[in-house]
Amino acid sequence: SKENGRGRWTSYDPRMDDEREERNRLELDLRAAIDNDEITVVYQPVVDVRDRELVSVEALARWNRAGHGLVPPDVFIPVAEASGMIDALGISVLRQACAQMRAWPELGLSVNVSPGQFRDPAFASRVAAVLADTGMNPHHLVLEMTETYFVRSPERAIQALERLRKIGVQIALDDFGAGFSSVGYLRKFGFDRMKIDRSMVSALDGGQNAVETLQATVALARSMGIPVTAEGVETEEQAVALRLAGCDELQGYLFGKPSAPEAIEDRRRRSAGR
Numbered sequence: 001s002k003e004n005g006r007g008r009w010t011s012y013d014p015r016m017d018d019e020r021e022e023r024n025r026l027e028l029d030l031r032a033a034i035d036n037d038e039i040t041v042v043y044q045p046v047v048d049v050r051d052r053e054l055v056s057v058e059a060l061a062r063w064n065r066a067g068h069g070l071v072p073p074d075v076f077i078p079v080a081e082a083s084g085m086i087d088a089l090g091i092s093v094l095r096q097a098c099a100q101m102r103a104w105p106e107l108g109l110s111v112n113v114s115p116g117q118f119r120d121p122a123f124a125s126r127v128a129a130v131l132a133d134t135g136m137n138p139h140h141l142v143l144e145m146t147e148t149y150f151v152r153s154p155e156r157a158i159q160a161l162e163r164l165r166k167i168g169v170q171i172a173l174d175d176f177g178a179g180f181s182s183v184g185y186l187r188k189f190g191f192d193r194m195k196i197d198r199s200m201v202s203a204l205d206g207g208q209n210a211v212e213t214l215q216a217t218v219a220l221a222r223s224m225g226i227p228v229t230a231e232g233v234e235t236e237e238q239a240v241a242l243r244l245a246g247c248d249e250l251q252g253y254l255f256g257k258p259s260a261p262e263a264i265e266d267r268r269r270r271s272a273g274r
């Protein structure tokens with residue numbers, strides 16, 4: 001139960017304001033959606049910067065909420081985190097994506113992981129179980145994480161990383177440039193890959209400062225042998241600037257939106273026919 005300004009409430013309260021009521025409905029519907037396997041997964045292409053061939057996909061969760069339409073993950077992921085559902089949701093996404101990869105054995109797979117999942121000491125064994133069940137090659141799986149948990153609990157984060165490394169999966173520092181991540185984290189935590197956030201990519205349109213910041217960042221990562229993927233690439237100009245800065249892989253609407261497996265399937269067939 002929770003305390004609000006007007007006293008205790010544990011069940012329906014007619015005074016509850018609309019916003020809180022809607023939030024509770026959202027939470028209940030999300031819980032049901034997870035239980036009923038209604039969270040689906042779309043896949044966004046990631047291409048090689050040189051020949052623009054498809055090299056991997058990022059799995060992104062989708063929720064088509066009955067009577068409301070698609071709810072953005074930026075809305076439902078925080079709800080899942082706040083209400084203890086992120087483990088179930090995250091594992092469901094991982095399981096669906098790993099099962100899908102049986103059809104795409106040559107591609108890599110990236111899956112987002114929330115701090116709430118990563119913090120759980122059982123997380124690594126859950127990942128291992130999904131890999132075993134689906135036959136997914138651990139070396140083809142990249143788990144994407146933001147710096148949040150690493151900054152907050154560095155010791156425990158390092159232990160958690162250790163457990164995941166034993167399984168053979170790679171870990172990427174996600175959303176670089178969006179928060180307070182620094183290139184120093186790459187070395188400190190030994191990330192295997194780095195993803196440049198869309199905000200840093202769109203800043204390139206603003207001029208030389210952003211270009212120089214990007215170049216310095218990518219150069220440092222590459223000097224540590226860490227491959228860099230840029231996300232949110234929307235224009236040819238951005239793609240060229242990112243290639244010149246030394247990025248290895250590109251992702252964004254210019255190369256394909258997140259899409260159903262069938263669309264990725266078509267693309268694989270096209271590139272195999274070339």
Ligand code: C2E
Nearest residue numbers: 060061073074077093112113114232233234251252253258
């Ligand atoms: P993210 O990890 O930064 O994922 C990239 C987001 O940028 C996706 O938004 C993608 O659709 C969007 N995007 C990709 N290319 C472009 C582009 O060229 N232009 C623009 N404007 N946007 C682009 P999406 O799918 O709405 O996901 C938002 C965030 O929700 C993700 O950001 C990720 O942090 C989180 N998320 C999504 N699925 C999951 C999941 O299964 N688990 C967890 N923990 N988080 C997830």
Ligand code: CA
Nearest residue numbers: 058112144174
């Ligand atoms: Ca991501």
Ligand code: CA
Nearest residue numbers: 112146174175
């Ligand atoms: Ca993210």
Ligand code: CA
Nearest residue numbers: 175197198231
């Ligand atoms: Ca991002």
